[in-house]
Amino acid sequence: MHQRDYWESLYREEYDSFIKYNLYGEDWFEQYTDGGRKIVNFIDILRIEYTGSQCSFLDLGCGNGQFLFLLDPTKFTKILGVDYSSSAIELAKEMGEKKNSPIDWLQADVFALPPRVSNDEWNIIHDKGTLDAIELQGTKLVRDYLQVVVDLLAPKGYFIVTSCNKTLDELVSILDGKLSFYRNLTYPVFRFGGQEGTVLVTAAFVK
Numbered sequence: 239m240h241q242r243d244y245w246e247s248l249y250r251e252e253y254d255s256f257i258k259y260n261l262y263g264e265d266w267f268e269q270y271t272d273g274g275r276k277i278v279n280f281i282d283i284l285r286i287e288y289t290g291s292q293c294s295f296l297d298l299g300c301g302n303g304q305f306l307f308l309l310d311p312t313k314f315t316k317i318l319g320v321d322y323s324s325s326a327i328e329l330a331k332e333m334g335e336k337k338n339s340p341i342d343w344l345q346a347d348v349f350a351l352p353p354r355v356s357n358d359e360w361n362i363i364h365d366k367g368t369l370d371a372i373e374l375q376g377t378k379l380v381r382d383y384l385q386v387v388v389d390l391l392a393p394k395g396y397f398i399v400t401s402c403n404k405t406l407d408e409l410v411s412i413l414d415g416k417l418s419f420y421r422n423l424t425y426p427v428f429r430f431g432g433q434e435g436t437v438l439v440t441a442a443f444v445k
């Protein structure tokens with residue numbers, strides 16, 4: 239199955255469950271992030287350091303949008319969630335209407351963003367699991383994707399990425415020369431075969 243079809247059918251099932259049973263779908267990695275709140279707090283600190291007040295926020299590969307609903311929209315000039323899965327975006331829109339949320343949603347491929355997104359400069363770009371998903375389709379795509387991120391970021395803007403596939407060192411290495419490592423969130427450490435690791439990495443990079 240092509241990966242895009244996989245996401246489409248996953249979010250179609252979530253959409254049906256939401257319409258029929260009012261069940262909210264899964265926020266990726268929620269079991270490690272206190273339901274996303276750890277990352278929200280991390281973002282809040284960076285936002286205050288960046289502008290002292292408000293900034294724009296773009297989520298690439300937002301999925302069902304659950305994570306974005308955790309943000310306080312009054313703290314951002316705008317929040318936009320982008321995903322290439324139409325069922326994910328339909329679901330996010332449905333939930334957003336129910337919550338009376340001001341968040342914007344757009345169905346688009348990150349490699350073919352319309353001018354309304356690509357002509358803008360974003361203060362914070364967020365990625366939770368999207369880099370991982372793109373990497374499954376090829377390592378060259380990862381380089382292309384990171385260039386998209388760099389081009390979209392405003393000067394001094396943050397790229398905040400959460401990955402289950404990459405270590406912090408690997409993230410720093412693939413972003414070398416493009417963005418500078420700024421800070422990371424810590425998760426419980428495990429040891430195996432004399433090596434230390436964490437189940438997840440969340441790191442902020444600055445342009």
Ligand SMILES: C[S@@+](CC[C@H](N)C(=O)[O-])C[C@H]1O[C@@H](n2cnc3c(N)ncnc32)[C@H](O)[C@@H]1O
Pocket residue numbers: 245264265266267298299300301302305320321322323326346347348349365366367368371372
């Ligand atoms: C692991 S899920 C994470 C979803 C969401 N960020 C979360 O944390 O729950 C990866 C998401 O990336 C999206 N995605 C993958 N490749 C994409 C692309 N080229 N353009 C837009 N979205 C993409 C998928 O549709 C999927 O929603």
